[in-house]
Amino acid sequence: MNTKIKIKDIADELNISSTTVSFVINGKAKEKNISKAVAQKVLDLVAEWGYQPNSLAKSLRTGKSKIIGFLVDDISEPFFSRIARLIDEKASEHGYKILFSSTRNNNEKAKELLQIFRDRHVDGYVIALPEGLESEIEKLINTQVPVVLFDRYVPGIETDYVVTNNDESVFEATQHLVNNGYRNIGFITIETEQQQMLDRLAGFKRVIEANNLKNNVLKIDYQNSENSIKQMKKFFEINQNLDAVIFAANYICMDGLRTFKQLNINPLNNIAIVSFDDFELLEFYNPPITAIAQPVEQIAENIMKILLSKLNGQLQISEHKQVVLPALLNVRSSTLKRV
Amino acid sequence: MNTKIKIKDIADELNISSTTVSFVINGKAKEKNISKAVAQKVLDLVAEWGYQPNSLAKSLRTGKSKIIGFLVDDISEPFFSRIARLIDEKASEHGYKILFSSTRNNNEKAKELLQIFRDRHVDGYVIALPEGLESEIEKLINTQVPVVLFDRYVPGIETDYVVTNNDESVFEATQHLVNNGYRNIGFITIETEQQQMLDRLAGFKRVIEANNLKNNVLKIDYQNSENSIKQMKKFFEINQNLDAVIFAANYICMDGLRTFKQLNINPLNNIAIVSFDDFELLEFYNPPITAIAQPVEQIAENIMKILLSKLNGQLQISEHKQVVLPALLNVRSSTLKRV
DNA sequence: CTGAAAGCGCTTACAG
DNA sequence: CTGAAAGCGCTTACAG
Incomplete structure (x- = not known):
């Protein structure tokens, strides 16, 4: 193996200074008025020896x-x-x-x-x-x-x-549900101050208020999946008459689908679903689930x-x-x- | 903001040398016989000033x-x-x-x-x-x-x-299919020399040979999803009588499920499925899909x-x-x- | 018990 | 057109 070559080695071999070598290597040959001949010699040797600058040294020097x-x-x-x-x-x-x-x-x-x-x-x-x-x-x-x-x-x-335009995209999705005849829509998010989650909720609320619908929001105190499912179960038991639900994020949707499974709720007949974030699972689910896809x-x-x-x-x-x-x-x- | 403190600053402030400071910071105070008093002074100032070594310099020096x-x-x-x-x-x-x-x-x-x-x-x-x-x-x-x-x-x-024990785990999975009465099992992999894929195939073949079954293997010339689906379609058309199929990797399975959808094959009734790599989609698919889970x-x-x-x-x-x-x-x- | 000094491999202001 | 030299911020062999 090539025991690490350094600028000095190149300079010594060519009987020139490290300065010149450094200038050439960094493409400053012209700017620094290095003669074409010298520049070419350096470039050739660099190629021949496979010289690679030590990026650590470079970083230390340049910051x-x-x-x-x-x-x-x-x-x-x-x-x-x-x-x-x-x-x-x-x-x-x-x-x-x-x-x-x-x-x-x-x-x-x-x-x-x-x-x-x-x-x-x-x-x-x-x-x-x-x-x-x-x-x-x-x-x-x-x-x-x-x-x-x-x-x-x-x-x-x-x-x-x-x-992503969280507010607007959830607004649209919710409006889509309303347009398709859903009137008792649930929105499941987490208890948080994260702006993107607040915006998603805001988009939902705008539609709800404009249409005088019931504001069914669950804010999960998120610890882990199990705990989250428990809270959703309760929510679905209390709100038996939901005809649609929007999950405000990927992992919430996953837990939601698990909850449905455990409660034997069949989304196919009983409830419409929209999820924020599109992923392959949603496409293959039965029924395939409507999703808000972020433009990754x-x-x-x-x-x-x-x-x-x-x-x-x-x-x-x-x-x-x-x-x-x-x-x-x-x-x-x-x-x-x-x- | 703290304009980056260095060892020298600490040394100067304490009227000692950088050497001593460096020793203390690197926990070599004892080894180097630094007096407790000095060591403590250094530690205190480091804490007070929130000194953080420049890892670039450190790296350059230590390699x-x-x-x-x-x-x-x-x-x-x-x-x-x-x-x-x-x-x-x-x-x-x-x-x-x-x-x-x-x-x-x-x-x-x-x-x-x-x-x-x-x-x-x-x-x-x-x-x-x-x-x-x-x-x-x-x-x-x-x-x-x-x-x-x-x-x-x-x-x-x-x-x-x-x-992962690719050979053995696919062997087991294939045997599981045989035990459950499947006799015409397909194995879908890609054209490759990658050892893990070869091993998976080998595990499949061991069962096939031991049971004198037909060796239905598709080696996809993998370019992209679309192209892969095309090859699978052909495979399924030629091998109409498959009663089970094993997908040798996550992305192959995804394409397989897409192929089923396009061909209107309903895995629920027509064909058993096993996939290598377990992921959430498989759990939620209808029917839920048997999978070989790697011990991540x-x-x-x-x-x-x-x-x-x-x-x-x-x-x-x-x-x-x-x-x-x-x-x-x-x-x-x-x-x-x-x- | 502690310090002066060299050196890791670069870049660049300065001098000629 | 080119080079000697300082310096980035550390670590460590050596000296005392």
């Missing part, structure tokens, strides 16, 4: 790590892992790599992670912000490092974010567009871009017109 | 980055993202972070990534090896850096790996146990651990006894 920190609740949630993949693709194209970690609903851990990322001189951040970390994130932003939030924004914090590709694209333009200086750190993207309502037979 | 490279086909595949989450948890406990990237079936990209990881002085690797990268991986292993393969091993390469937690645990013991020197780099874990057959109604 740039070419690493982006990606922080989410749980990387194994489909929505997040899909974003992760797309972000990584874009980042790789520009020489950045992704360092990720899951906060797993643990704020202490999240704070630590932020600190660790900072120590590692991460150049930029992509974060789905856990509740309660608002002030930490403000501190981070104040250090003049680019931070793009996604999935949820935080009212009152001036920063870049890319989110567009979300990832926008995140990276903002982040990269800040990273390469095209966009001022202090100038904040806020992108709200429309979702798609995939109508399936779980919400057929009521007869 | 250790405290970063683990995680390389898979696609981080958004549920199996991989779940492993990612678990690995990250374990790694974090030991001060390591995960740098990931998806190779997306692109060997050139995979080679590049390996190179990039090397430049970044990744301390260790967790890899689901793409086909055709065998020699690259051997080179990597020869650089004496710990590499743990998972999901698939490569016969002939001496390295650490953690895999155990896989992740074993990977990290091996990797960490090599990283901290408890295990020789040259000593290779190879772990084969049993899978669980989750029997559901898609494979009920034939009547």
Whole structure:
């Protein structure tokens, strides 16, 4: 194996200085008036020896790590892992790599992670912000490092974010239920201050109020799946006459379907279903379930567009871009017109 | 904001040398005979000022980055993202972070990534090896850096790996079908040399041969979902009399279910199904689908146990651990006894 | 018990 | 057109 070659080796071999080699390697030959002949010699030797700069040394010197920190609740949630993949693709194209970690609903851990990322001189951040970390994130932003939030924004914090139009998309979905004849619609969310969840609820309420319908909302005190199912069971027992239900997130929907199974409620005949976040299960369920699909590709694209333009200086750190993207309502037979 | 504090600042403030501060911070106070009083002063100031070492400088000096490279086909595949989450948890406990990237079936990209990881002085690797990268991986292993393969091993390469017992688990699943009265079983896999896929096929064949059954195997030339469905349609049309089918992987099963839908085959009545890899969809499908569940937690645990013991020197780099874990057959109604 | 100094491998302001 | 030298912030062998 090639015992790590360094700039000095190249310089010595060619009887020139490290400075010149460094300039050539970094494409500054022209700018620095290096003669074509010398530049070519360097390039040739670099190719021949397969020289690769030590990025650690480079980072220490320049203060740039070419690493982006990606922080989410749980990387194994489909929505997040899909974003992760797309972000990584874009980042790789520009020489950045992704360092990720899951906060797993643990704020202490999240704070630590932020600190660790900072120590590692991460150049930029992509974060789905856990509740309660608002002030930490403000501190981070104040250090003049680019931070793009996604999935949820935080009212009152001036920063870049890319989110789905939660309010509007749930409004549409609820309206779709009303149009199809449903009148007693339940909305199942979690007890939280997370903005995206509040927005989804708001969209629901707008329709309910406009149509003078009953406001059947369950806010689950979410601990785990089991506990969540227990609360849903109670809710469905009390509200026997629901003719439709909207689940405000992927994992809530999963628990909802489990609840139906346990209660022997057959969505096919008894109740219409809409879920926020589309995933394969919904397409294959019997009946196939109507879902609000977040525009994952567009979300990832926008995140990276903002982040990269800040990273390469095209966009001022202090100038904040806020992108709200429309979702798609995939109508399936779980919400057929009521007869 | 605290304009980054460094060791020198602490040393100056306390009128001692950077050496002493460094020793104390790295817990070598005793070993280096630093007086308790001095050590305490340092610790106090570190706490007060919230000093955090610059990990870049540390890495450059020590040659250790405290970063683990995680390389898979696609981080958004549920199996991989779940492993990612678990690995990250374990790694974090030991001060390591995960740098990931998806190779997306692109060997050139995979080679590049390996190179990039090397430049970044990744301390260790967790890899689901793409086909055709065998020699690259051997080179990597020869650089004496710990590499743990998972999901698939490569016969002939001496390295650490953690895999599921693919052969045995498919053998069991196939036997289960035979026991329940199925006699014309199809096996759908992809055209590949990937060892885990070959092993799954081998497990199937063992049962087929032992019972003198017909060997109905489809090896899909996998390009994309659409193309894959086309090939399955043809297969099912030719083999009208199949009474059961085993899908050799998650994504193949998804395409299989789509094919059934398009062909109007109702698995409920017409055909038994088994899928490799268990995921929520299978549990909720109608009928619920029998699945071979890989022991994800155990896989992740074993990977990290091996990797960490090599990283901290408890295990020789040259000593290779190879772990084969049993899978669980989750029997559901898609494979009920034939009547 | 403690410190001065070298060095990890780069980049870049400065000098010529 | 090119180079000597300082410095990024650590760690550690060596000296006392």
